[in-house]
Amino acid sequence: GIQVEQSPPDLILQEGANSTLRCNFSDSVNNLQWFHQNPWGQLINLFYIPSGTKQNGRLSATTVATERYSLLYISSSQTTDSGVYFCAVTVDGDDKIIFGKGTRLHILP
Amino acid sequence: EPEVTQTPSHQVTQMGQEVILRCVPISNHLYFYWYRQILGQKVEFLVSFYNNEISEKSEIFDDQFSVERPDGSNFTLKIRSTKLEDSAMYFCASSEFITGGPNYGYTFGSGTRLTVV
Numbered sequence: 001g002i003q004v005e006q007s008p009p010d011l012i013l014q015e016g017a018n019s020t021l022r023c024n025f026s027d028s029v030n031n032l033q034w035f036h037q038n039p040w041g042q043l044i045n046l047f048y049i050p051s052g053t054k055q056n057g058r059l060s061a062t063t064v065a066t067e068r069y070s071l072l073y074i075s076s077s078q079t080t081d082s083g084v085y086f087c088a089v090t091v092d093g094d095d096k097i098i099f100g101k102g103t104r105l106h107i108l109p
Numbered sequence: 110e111p112e113v114t115q116t117p118s119h120q121v122t123q124m125g126q127e128v129i130l131r132c133v134p135i136s137n138h139l140y141f142y143w144y145r146q147i148l149g150q151k152v153e154f155l156v157s158f159y160n161n162e163i164s165e166k167s168e169i170f171d172d173q174f175s176v177e178r179p180d181g182s183n184f185t186l187k188i189r190s191t192k193l194e195d196s197a198m199y200f201c202a203s204s205e206f207i208t209g210g211p212n213y214g215y216t217f218g219s220g221t222r223l224t225v226v
Contacts, residue, residue: 033214041198041220043152048214086152088215095140095204096165097215099152 002027002091004100012106013077021072021103023087031090031097032063034072038083046072046085077107111135115201115218122191122225130186130221132201141184142202142215143176145169152200158184191225198222 003026013019023032034046047054047061049070054061058078063070074081084102091098114133122128134141143155156166158176173195175187184203188195201218 031214035217041146041222043200043217043220045214045216088152094165095159096142096154096157097202098154101151 002029002089002098004087004089004098006085006087006100006103008103009101010104010106012108014108015077015079017077017107019074019077019105021074021085021087021105023070023072023100025068025070025087025089027068027091029065029068029089030092032070033088033097034061034070035086035088036081036083037086037102043086074105077105079107079109081105082107111216113201113203113216113218115199115221117221118219119222120224122223124193124225125190127187127189128191128223130188130199130201130223132184132186132218133182134184134201134203135216136182138203138205138216140164140204141178142204143186144200144202144217146198146200146220148197155186155199188223191223193225196223196225 005024007022032050036044049061049063051063051065058075060073084104086099086102088097088099116131141158144152146152154167156170157164177185198220200220202215204215
């Protein structure tokens with residue numbers, strides 16, 4: 001099956017810093033989503049981005065499907081950005097979504 | 110924005126007991142899913158459900174588990190004879206699964222944290 005690798009596994013930053021989270025996948029995908037899991041365990045959908053670039057406030061994401069990777073950018077980090085960020089993909093002919101292991105982000109005040 | 114609703118948010122049960130986790134998917138979605146996340150680990154697929162039947166299940170989803178859509182809105186996961194290792198966060202999700210549609214994506218509920226003691 002498809003492999004979804006996220007890096008770095010852990011990231012500690014000061015408030016106000018910028019960060020880039022990466023997701024590599026081993027096969028062609030027809031769906032890619034970024035989720036934020038907050039400290040209460042809720043999975044919050046950030047972006048549905050099988051290709052191209054999207055922006056939502058301080059967050060933006062880019063997926064280069066031909067090179068099998070996606071990047072999540074967080075600018076001017078806030079403590080509320082802390083949590084685990086998951087990349088998840090689906091492949092053609094399969095309706096389930098497969099998660100990477102996540103990047104745990106700690107934003108220090 | 111439409112939501113997937115899960116109840117209860119937290120359930121504590123004794124080992125060997127049966128639990129039913131409940132979900133109300135988004136009303137116009139066609140595909141429904143259950144996922145599991147053991148504390149500190151990644152989110153794992155359990156089962157997908159379409160047109161009133163299971164479309165795919167993982168190795169985790171053995172005879173201990175079952176799913177049902179008892180009416181037009183609810184989607185349930187039943188875990189029989191719970192074990193300590195069933196303790197996890199269980200997420201329900203739904204999807205339109207219309208390729209190329211503007212809202213093609215998965216929406217997850219807030220999860221049910223199951224603790225087996």
